[in-house]
Amino acid sequence: MNKYFSTKTSIFIFAFPGLLLFTAFVIFPLIPELIISLQNHDGFASSGYVGIKNYIDVFQSSMFWKSNRNTIIIVLMSTLITLPFSFILALLLDTQTSGVRRFFKASSVFPAVLSVTVIAQMWVAIYEPQWGLLNSVLRAVGLESWTREWLTDKNTVVFAIGTAFLWQYIGFNMLLFYTGLKSIPRTYYEAALIDGAGPVKCTIKITIPLLQDVIKYLLVISVLGSMAMFAHVEVMTLGGPGGIARTIVYQLYYTAFMTSEFGKGCAYAVIFVIECLIITLIINRFVARERIEY
Amino acid sequence: MKKKLSKFIIKVLLIVLGLSFIFPLYWMLNLSFKTKSEVYVNTFGLPREWVFTNYPDVLKSYNFFVYFKNSLIYTVGNVVLTILVGSMLAYCITRMNWKYSKLAISYISIGLVIPVQVVIIPLFIMLRQLRLQNTYIGLIIPQAAFALSSCVLMLSAFFRSLPMELEEAACIDGCNIYQTFFRIMVPVIKPAIATQTVLLFMGAWNEFPLSYILVTKEAYRPLTVGLANFFLQIGVTHWGIVGAAMILTSLPTVIVYLLGSEKIENALTAGAILK
Amino acid sequence: MSKILRVLSVMLCIILVLSLSACGSKSKDTTSGNTDNNQQSQQTEDKKEENQNKGPVKLKLLTISSDESRQRIMDEYIKPNVGKVLPHVEIEYEGTANVADKMKVYNSSGDLPDVWYSGADFALPIINAGNQLDLEPYMKEDGYLEKFKIKDALYFRGKIYAISSGADAYFNPRIFYHKDIFASNNIEVPTTFDEFVEVCKKLVNAGIQPIATPGKGGWAPGFFLLQNMIMIEDPEVAQQIVDNKTDFANPVIKNAADRIVQLAKIGAFGQGAANLDYGPAKELFVQNKAAMYMMMTWELPDLEANVPDLDFFLWPKASDKFDPNKVVQYWGSPLAGYAVYSKSANLEDAIKLAEFCCEQDALFFESTGSLISFNTGNQMAELKPIQKKNVEHFENTTTRIATYHLNALDTKCATEHSNLGANLMTGDYSAEQFVEDFNKVWLENTWFD
Structure with missing residues (x-):
């Protein structure tokens, strides 16, 4: 039947506008970047080709590895902590009365709809060491020794920014899990209960396998989302102090625009896109049973 | 008894977390009614002295209504264009007998990882050559191009879940492909489109880097660029005004979200999303 | 099947043409100054023609809005008064907190504003590209230079690339x-x-x-x-x-x-x-x-x-x-202040606009009680x-x-x-x-x- 519809003209008409739009305005501007990454370019003008020197410089700079480390920390936080946590939240939500459910569902996506600037500024106020909410609460409950200068202490700054970032999207993840749960027919659980399976066993044997698609989708989206984290870092600490909180994309921006090494910044961009492609390949390869198109 | 207690604890936990999610709203509202100096003495408590002049001050110093109109035009244009083009492409990829559909979807998904900052200068030059600079369409098109990836990926997931019988029936009724798509398929995935609309709306309304660089005339600026001017400035200490500006800027997204959240949820619960 | 190939190849061609045209212009923009100039002079001619047809002279002004002072100079001094001094000019304003990033984009695309607020952190590449005008000859001719008490502070390597009230110094x-x-x-x-x-x-x-x-x-x-x-x-x-x-x-x-x-x-x-x-x-x-x-x-x-x-x-x-x-x-830097695009289509008016902005800058800082190098002719307020x-x-x-x-x-x-x-x-x-x-x-x- 599809063959009847799928004439070459109709395929062209359906696919062409989207592909053209995407190619012309997203892929095509990458070509000059690729070229510039081989040049010594200050953002204003080029002073000639330098081969792969920019790439060598990038790999030799300690900031590249530091920013990669920070990015990996955030990716790990989002996959190992946020995803399981939002999954558990979804399970817990299922046990509650409809009033609680409605309130929680309605509020959960709220942080994700606000602009990053607003959210990040709020977290700056929360982390402020002297009158910020976090330290005030810690002091009030007698945990004075736990207070920190969250955004300037090199041991906490990445985690502090990461928390703000993940908190913003935890509710959205939760909602996707929850709606996934709701789509699993009740009869499956009833059958399992008759067989004498407990709630934990039910979750492992029924829920997780049936939610595979949701899990895969969220995994890809959160990994790529945290790889590309930028605005939170910029608003909260400008990547600092001294650049210790930079992510790869912030380092890219810093190099291309702030220190005006545009050529090197483009090299960062090329490396970053390749990293992301490798990561998605890995996810597709090892996590998905069959290849998924996220 | 034990069960009841644990249920109660979970309830408290969820309510506390839920409250934390709407905390930003409280924070912004609260700021917007404070005096310049109170913000530093009493950051999170309710205002001791309520000030109502912050809102008029913002409206005065910030071309709010012009920016608002621009934001609305950009956002609506972006949503319409992305949904139209995206749903067609997604349909083609998932439902048509196209040899390159797998390649196409991999290709489109590259868009998820391209940082806007890197391509902005070539994009600017291109728009200038196309004489689209400082026109509404000149920002709508690149924004839509960047929003396309996630839209196509999500809609593809929806289309894939639909039974083949839909098209067969349409075919028997004598519909051609275009009628089938617009009269039958689009209405069927309406919940998905509603979800995408809300997500795209949020994304487009809050979009910053493209609008900041590509729009060079004040008359064409969207709200986010106006809001950024309150933050980036050196020397501005008046958080009350910043709070009011944030409220005014976020209001439309909050409203759309409240109107649309029920729809999103229904759409997602329909279970179609990732099958 | 073969048609799909044809479709794809058509698409590829379009993409190639697109990319070639833009790549070509890109390399022109970035590599050789000569072709760049040709392109620009052609543009200037285009602009001139446009202007003759349209009547009012159009100028683009990019100012800095990084702090309250700068915003007030723009909103309370420049905007309300510019019509009195340059009635035949229509000005397109743009205010930004980050002039450097904006100028990078404009410089790369060869589409610079006629007047902008230059800064020490990004002026050199623009000067080296020959885009920032040496104002000295013009200021000597119209006597504007005489309004500055400390003239040395204006010079950078023997030329004047930017003018400000001198409050910075x-x-x-x-x-x-x-x-x-x-x-x-x-x-x-x-x-x-x-x-x-x-x-x-x-x-x-x-x-x-x-x-x-x-x-x-x-x-x-x-x-x-x-x-x-x-x-x-x-x-x-x-x-x-x-x-x-x-x-x-x-x-x-x-x-x-x-x-x-x-x-x-x-x-x-x-x-x-x-x-x-x-x-x-x-x-x-x-x-x-x-x-x-x-x-x-x-x-x-x-x-x-x-x-x-x-x-x-x-x-x-x-x-x-x-x-x-x-x-x-x-504080001061001779590169901070209002600068003029050397290839502006309306150079005379652009210079006048820069001089006007500088004067407004002076009036503002004078009103706050700051010392300035620019002589506005007003009596200094009581400090x-x-x-x-x-x-x-x-x-x-x-x-x-x-x-x-x-x-x-x-x-x-x-x-x-x-x-x-x-x-x-x-x-x-x-x-x-x-x-x-x-x-x-x-x-x-x-x-x-």
Whole structure:
């Protein structure tokens, strides 16, 4: 039947506008970047080709590895902590009365709809060491020794920014899990209960396998989302102090625009896109049973 | 008894977390009614002295209504264009007998990882050559191009879940492909489109880097660029005004979200999303 | 099947054509100056034709809106008055807090505004590309140059690339303090750095934050803190940096960085100082939460209006080579101010617009009680006591050292200088490390090339 519809003209008409739009305005501007990454370019003008020197410089700079480390920390936080946590939240939500459910569902996506600037500024106020909410609460409950200068202490700054970032999207993840749960027919659980399976066993044997698609989708989206984290870092600490909180994309921006090494910044961009492609390949390869198109 | 207690604890936990999610709203509202100096003495408590002049001050110093109109035009244009083009492409990829559909979807998904900052200068030059600079369409098109990836990926997931019988029936009724798509398929995935609309709306309304660089005339600026001017400035200490500006800027997204959240949820619960 | 291939190949062709056309123009823009000029002159001709047809002259003005002063100059001075001076000109305004990024994009696309607010951090590449006009001949011709009291301050390598009221050249960093807090804690104004450290310790013990100064992004250490820590030991070294006669391995600089670390370690800057924004830092001081405030004097008028017990003291000396009464750092850079696009289609009007903006700039700063180099013809307003004290001290100094951050560092160097400077304020980054990290960048500084 599809063959009847799928004439070459109709395929062209359906696919062409989207592909053209995407190619012309997203892929095509990458070509000059690729070229510039081989040049010594200050953002204003080029002073000639330098081969792969920019790439060598990038790999030799300690900031590249530091920013990669920070990015990996955030990716790990989002996959190992946020995803399981939002999954558990979804399970817990299922046990509650409809009033609680409605309130929680309605509020959960709220942080994700606000602009990053607003959210990040709020977290700056929360982390402020002297009158910020976090330290005030810690002091009030007698945990004075736990207070920190969250955004300037090199041991906490990445985690502090990461928390703000993940908190913003935890509710959205939760909602996707929850709606996934709701789509699993009740009869499956009833059958399992008759067989004498407990709630934990039910979750492992029924829920997780049936939610595979949701899990895969969220995994890809959160990994790529945290790889590309930028605005939170910029608003909260400008990547600092001294650049210790930079992510790869912030380092890219810093190099291309702030220190005006545009050529090197483009090299960062090329490396970053390749990293992301490798990561998605890995996810597709090892996590998905069959290849998924996220 | 034990069960009841644990249920109660979970309830408290969820309510506390839920409250934390709407905390930003409280924070912004609260700021917007404070005096310049109170913000530093009493950051999170309710205002001791309520000030109502912050809102008029913002409206005065910030071309709010012009920016608002621009934001609305950009956002609506972006949503319409992305949904139209995206749903067609997604349909083609998932439902048509196209040899390159797998390649196409991999290709489109590259868009998820391209940082806007890197391509902005070539994009600017291109728009200038196309004489689209400082026109509404000149920002709508690149924004839509960047929003396309996630839209196509999500809609593809929806289309894939639909039974083949839909098209067969349409075919028997004598519909051609275009009628089938617009009269039958689009209405069927309406919940998905509603979800995408809300997500795209949020994304487009809050979009910053493209609008900041590509729009060079004040008359064409969207709200986010106006809001950024309150933050980036050196020397501005008046958080009350910043709070009011944030409220005014976020209001439309909050409203759309409240109107649309029920729809999103229904759409997602329909279970179609990732099958 | 074959049709799909055909479709694909058509698409590919279109993409190729698109990419070739843009690539071509890109390389023209970036590689050879000649073709670039041709292209531009063609554009200018186009523009001229357009103008003759349309009537009013169209000019594009890009101004800086990074602070309240700049915004007020734009909204209250330039916009309402420009019609009176240039009635035949229609101006397209753009205000931005980040002129550098905007100019990068405009410069790359060859679409520069007619007039913009130039800055030391990004002017060199624009000048090198031949896009920033040398205003000197025009200013000599129309007599505008005569309105400046200090003409030397306008010149950069013998040419005038940007004009401003010259208020910048009178701004200098001060240590403001609350007289009441000092009095109630029995603190004398310190004159040596060791005394200064003692004062900070005393305040910390009394539970008062000693100093407020913005550390986020390395603002204060980048622009004046490190420079003054150098100057209090040996002003000559700061001058040598401006003249490219020393490097950062100089022991005086290491000692200077160490002084910041020392202050940070005793908690003199307060908690989280390395991430403290400009606004909150000022507010800490205004609201009596910090005893001292290290800041440039452009904040002085506002401080004097809002802080009843305000005073300032001179930088405490770390050796006898420094005489606080004779030596001062000043802010200005000859590259900061209104600049004109050398290939503007309406050069005459663009120059007039720049001169007009500069004059408005002067009127604004004059109204706030700042000293300016530009002669507006108005009588100087009566100064308030602390402002007067500041002006008198400044005028009595004999050695005025330019801000090296604005007058000796290229973009990369300046950015890294601030970035690493912020580290010093955390207290867990040593002066040795700073010297090691920054000297590498300094040795590649291209400012003096």
